[in-house]
Amino acid sequence: MIKRVFAFIDEDAKKEIRRNLLKAVAIPGYIVPFSSREMPVARGWGTGGLQISLSLLQEDDCIKVTDQGCDGSVNAVNIRDFITSVSGVKATVNTRDATIIQTRHRIPEHPLTEDQILVFQVPYPEVLTMVEPDMAKQKQIHADSDYSKLWVLLYEDTSQYGDSRISNRYPVEINSHYMMDPSPIPKYDIARLNNSPALQLFGAGREKRLYAIPPYTRVTPLKFNDRPFIVEDFKGKSCKRCGAEGIFLDEIHTTGSVHYFCSDTEFCDNKLKEAKDAIER
Amino acid sequence: MLLNVKELTKVYGQFCADCLLLTGVEQNTTICPRCKSVIAINRVNFSLKGNEVLGIVGESGSGKSTLLQLIYQDIKANSGQIIYNGLSTTQDTGFDLLDCTTTERSFLRNIEMSMIYQSPTLGLNYLFSAGGNVAEKIIGSGERRYKVIRERVIRLLKRLELPDSRVDDYPDAFSGGQQQRIQIAKALSSSPKLLLLDEPTTGLDLSVQAKLLDLIRELQQEMSFAMIVVSHDLGVINHLTDVTMVMKHGSLVEYGLTDQILEDPQHPYTQLLVSSIL
Amino acid sequence: MSYVAIKGGTDAINASKRLFEKRIQPEKQLPEKDLLTTLPHSCDRIIAEGALYSDALAVKALLRSGGDLLEAAFYLRAHRSTCRRAGIAKEINSDDIRITRRISSAFKDIDGGQILGPSCDYIIRLFQVQSSDGGKISDIAKTSVIRAPSALNNLRDRDMVLLLENTEGEAVDVSRQFPLPPYPRSALMQVMSRGETGSMLAFAYTSMRGYGDVHPTIGDLRTGMAAISFTHPFTDGKVKIGEIRTTFCETVGSFQRDPKDGKLRLSNGFGFCLGHNETRAISMSILDLAIHNQGYSMGGADIAANPEIIINHIDGIESMGFTNHFKLPHYVTFQADLHVLDKARSSCSD
Numbered sequence: 084m085i086k087r088v089f090a091f092i093d094e095d096a097k098k099e100i101r102r103n104l105l106k107a108v109a110i111p112g113y114i115v116p117f118s119s120r121e122m123p124v125a126r127g128w129g130t131g132g133l134q135i136s137l138s139l140l141q142e143d144d145c146i147k148v149t150d151q152g153c154d155g156s157v158n159a160v161n162i163r164d165f166i167t168s169v170s171g172v173k174a175t176v177n178t179r180d181a182t183i184i185q186t187r188h189r190i191p192e193h194p195l196t197e198d199q200i201l202v203f204q205v206p207y208p209e210v211l212t213m214v215e216p217d218m219a220k221q222k223q224i225h226a227d228s229d230y231s232k233l234w235v236l237l238y239e240d241t242s243q244y245g246d247s248r249i250s251n252r253y254p255v256e257i258n259s260h261y262m263m264d265p266s267p268i269p270k271y272d273i274a275r276l277n278n279s280p281a282l283q284l285f286g287a288g289r290e291k292r293l294y295a296i297p298p299y300t301r302v303t304p305l306k307f308n309d310r311p312f313i314v315e316d317f318k319g320k321s322c323k324r325c326g327a328e329g330i331f332l333d334e335i336h337t338t339g340s341v342h343y344f345c346s347d348t349e350f351c352d353n354k355l356k357e358a359k360d361a362i363e364r
Numbered sequence: 365m366l367l368n369v370k371e372l373t374k375v376y377g378q379f380c381a382d383c384l385l386l387t388g389v390e391q392n393t394t395i396c397p398r399c400k401s402v403i404a405i406n407r408v409n410f411s412l413k414g415n416e417v418l419g420i421v422g423e424s425g426s427g428k429s430t431l432l433q434l435i436y437q438d439i440k441a442n443s444g445q446i447i448y449n450g451l452s453t454t455q456d457t458g459f460d461l462l463d464c465t466t467t468e469r470s471f472l473r474n475i476e477m478s479m480i481y482q483s484p485t486l487g488l489n490y491l492f493s494a495g496g497n498v499a500e501k502i503i504g505s506g507e508r509r510y511k512v513i514r515e516r517v518i519r520l521l522k523r524l525e526l527p528d529s530r531v532d533d534y535p536d537a538f539s540g541g542q543q544q545r546i547q548i549a550k551a552l553s554s555s556p557k558l559l560l561l562d563e564p565t566t567g568l569d570l571s572v573q574a575k576l577l578d579l580i581r582e583l584q585q586e587m588s589f590a591m592i593v594v595s596h597d598l599g600v601i602n603h604l605t606d607v608t609m610v611m612k613h614g615s616l617v618e619y620g621l622t623d624q625i626l627e628d629p630q631h632p633y634t635q636l637l638v639s640s641i642l
Numbered sequence: 643m644s645y646v647a648i649k650g651g652t653d654a655i656n657a658s659k660r661l662f663e664k665r666i667q668p669e670k671q672l673p674e675k676d677l678l679t680t681l682p683h684s685c686d687r688i689i690a691e692g693a694l695y696s697d698a699l700a701v702k703a704l705l706r707s708g709g710d711l712l713e714a715a716f717y718l719r720a721h722r723s724t725c726r727r728a729g730i731a732k733e734i735n736s737d738d739i740r741i742t743r744r745i746s747s748a749f750k751d752i753d754g755g756q757i758l759g760p761s762c763d764y765i766i767r768l769f770q771v772q773s774s775d776g777g778k779i780s781d782i783a784k785t786s787v788i789r790a791p792s793a794l795n796n797l798r799d800r801d802m803v804l805l806l807e808n809t810e811g812e813a814v815d816v817s818r819q820f821p822l823p824p825y826p827r828s829a830l831m832q833v834m835s836r837g838e839t840g841s842m843l844a845f846a847y848t849s850m851r852g853y854g855d856v857h858p859t860i861g862d863l864r865t866g867m868a869a870i871s872f873t874h875p876f877t878d879g880k881v882k883i884g885e886i887r888t889t890f891c892e893t894v895g896s897f898q899r900d901p902k903d904g905k906l907r908l909s910n911g912f913g914f915c916l917g918h919n920e921t922r923a924i925s926m927s928i929l930d931l932a933i934h935n936q937g938y939s940m941g942g943a944d945i946a947a948n949p950e951i952i953i954n955h956i957d958g959i960e961s962m963g964f965t966n967h968f969k970l971p972h973y974v975t976f977q978a979d980l981h982v983l984d985k986a987r988s989s990c991s992d
Contacts, residue, residue, distance in 0.1 A: 125763075161766070212851065227466050229474070232500070234500075235503065239492065239532075336796045
């Protein structure tokens with residue numbers, strides 16, 4: 084293989100990304116534009132998260148890449164292979180061992196620590212897209228913190244359907260100020276964004292935007308004061324493989340029956356291994 | 365005083381040094397002969413007490429709608445002052461709308477004042493339901509309890525004589541008169557201190573007009589907000605207002621109690637206006 | 643050498659044509675059969691946009707046009723006008739095709755499995771990187787015949803998918819008669835299935851970015867060989883006359899109230915094209931979804947949901963032709979423009 088710079092992107096570009104990340108951390112939930120280079124992976128396939136990960140990577144880092152909670156998913160395999168091939172850093176599937184975790188659509192089940200950075204791949208950085216597609220107007224709305232259009236969307240859905248129709252990418256308020264798109268994580272993961280010890284970074288390559296939730300930041304979903312925030316319900320269901328309960332489960336429909344499995348496959352494997360070790364002991 | 369308007373001026377064009385002197389009632393034009401600018405509003409002064417109802421009359425092009433839009437901050441004035449005294453914290457000093465930031469502007473428009481446009485298409489969002497439109501303003505004024513919002517939406521729509529079964533229908537499914545009622549319900553939902561009405565009943569048929577005017581009058585007495593009503597129709601002005609301002613060529617021609625102006629107009633232009641209508 | 647000269651125009655035009663032929667050097671061109679096997683995606687795009695399924699003609703058109711795909715599709719469209727309609731083939735059910743690739747993003751596991759098949763989706767686009775590891779391909783992938791029902795059938799069985807009412811009798815044939823508004827869905831579908839890939843992509847992309855947002859998820863995307871059958875003119879039996887390469891895409895949108903019974907169901911859109919071209923099949927399914935179902939957006943104009951915009955602006959042969967027509971002489975109209983400008987200028991300076 085031809086020798087390339089460490090972690091693919093040139094150092095000036097990485098510096099630009101890191102400076103913008105600092106700005107994003109300084110203003111939690113604020114969307115920062117960045118140059119966003121072309122990656123050898125298609126736009127919309129995680130190029131924003133990838134650029135953040137590459138710009139932060141150091142030789143002694145250990146990277147985990149996951150998609151839908153599964154490290155074996157096509158997107159995760161592709162990006163992990165790319166990152167390790169251009170940087171030579173260690174890769175892991177184990178949440179506990181990773182220093183940087185790049186994810187698409189899920190937050191790992193195992194609690195994160197202050198030493199870890201969670202990097203989200205973001206398709207739509209702008210929470211207002213569904214109520215105001217015009218970027219100049221979006222900027223004005225954020226400047227005025229006048230989010231009444233989002234609230235009307237919630238009002239309309241509550242009146243028509245009893246609750247919001249938004250199933251993922253649920254709007255969240257960061258530190259009682261900016262409304263933010265949390266990337267397409269399920270509602271179950273929304274509560275887990277709140278007060279996280281880990282730094283959470285968000286990258287949207289196609290839209291050339293990044294933003295951040297610093298550690299221990301208050302994150303609250305858009306909801307009326309007199310209405311509960313209802314997340315996906317797996318009550319009475321458990322993983323068919325490891326028996327875990329109270330976590331996010333995948334629903335597998337086969338003809339005539341439904342089965343449930345841990346969405347986070349690493350969590351599932353660990354649980355099985357622990358059970359096996361216990362028996363051996 | 366709730367509102368003090370001082371030397372308010374709006375010019376479209378270059379705005380040369382002679383614009384204001386070469387236009388107005390005496391000069392009988394709004395177009396500056398030197399630089400061709402249009403002087404839409406030429407050094408207008410007036411004030412409004414809390415719960416007073418002011419009418420503005422004048423022919424089309426006299427600047428009356430522009431004046432409303434300047435107050436509501438839809439457009440920015442070139443010079444002058446619009447001092448708003450409705451905020452309790454600024455009671456003594458007043459607050460100049462010309463200096464306000466966009467955040468203050470949305471606060472003023474969400475809570476302190478409301479505008480009812482001649483065409484409901486300007487005042488309503490047709491992608492929101494009738495109830496959603498009203499809810500937007502209630503939410504804008506800070507309410508975050510669904511039950512309270514929903515109940516207030518339904519109460520207001522009912523008060524405006526719209527069936528509550530249609531609260532979730534979209535505005536374009538309503539008649540013109542009903543759309544205007546939705547707009548009024550929306551405008552009143554934040555309990556504003558000042559309501560601006562730009563030809564609120566023009567274009568509606570006569571029976572609908574009369575009913576709507578009665579309703580506006582009733583609501584004004586019930587909720588005791590101040591109003592500025594722009595109309596070319598002296599009937600509307602007579603029906604709704606306490607004091608009246610007559611405008612021509614962007615300038616104030618006559619100002620006084622509505623009864624007085626309609627019965628004993630002083631300025632020749634007002635005399636012409638009154639005689640041509642009554 | 644004057645552009646507007648009355649004499650010499652024909653000579654200049656002939657010379658231009660000769661120069662074009664010289665530029666593409668027909669004597670050095672690759673054999674047609676090699677082009678089909680090494681550039682299958684070029685051929686498939688020509689076939690789809692040209693709306694004529696013929697590998698042999700697609701390759702010829704590719705050579706004739708010097709690799710300009712839209713120009714090549716144009717050859718096929720023109721040729722199509724010389725062909726009689728032999729009849730109307732039997733309906734194809736996408737469940738019955740011989741699958742080469744089939745994925746669902748909506749479900750982790752589906753009956754019949756996720757079959758990645760041949761795809762460049764997973765390739766790192768770097769010249770230094772080998773596109774594959776050169777390892778063995780399993781015999782199953784090479785030889786077995788795979789058929790599978792749509793991954794959405796499960797939802798359909800549970801009555802969760804909104805079914806648009808069929809208000810048309812026989813489908814329209816837009817090549818015989820172009821409909822007036824309101825446009826029947828069959829007409830929109832046909833125009834989209836032969837629309838220009840880039841145009842459809844752009845319109846579908848506006849919907850994705852919030853201008854009418856329909857929140858699509860790919861329920862079932864498949865490429866494969868579809869059997870074409872006819873009714874035998876003598877026996878009245880069904881006879882298979884051949885197979886064509888096809889791409890199908892079913893997209894699921896957000897839920898809405900079914901006007902039929904007031905129940906909440908998921909909206910869905912359908913995309914189809916001749917040949918293998920996933921981008922256009924996905925784009926078409928999103929446009930179909932946007933046109934017939936309410937968008938989620940409360941924000942602004944949904945261009946992609948406007949059948950008038952879509953049906954009249956996505957045909958590449960038409961838009962390319964018209965765009966290039968501006969190269970034709972326009973000096974009469976332009977002279978008239980200048981006259982009007984002169985008049986206006988002199989009236990303003992008065």
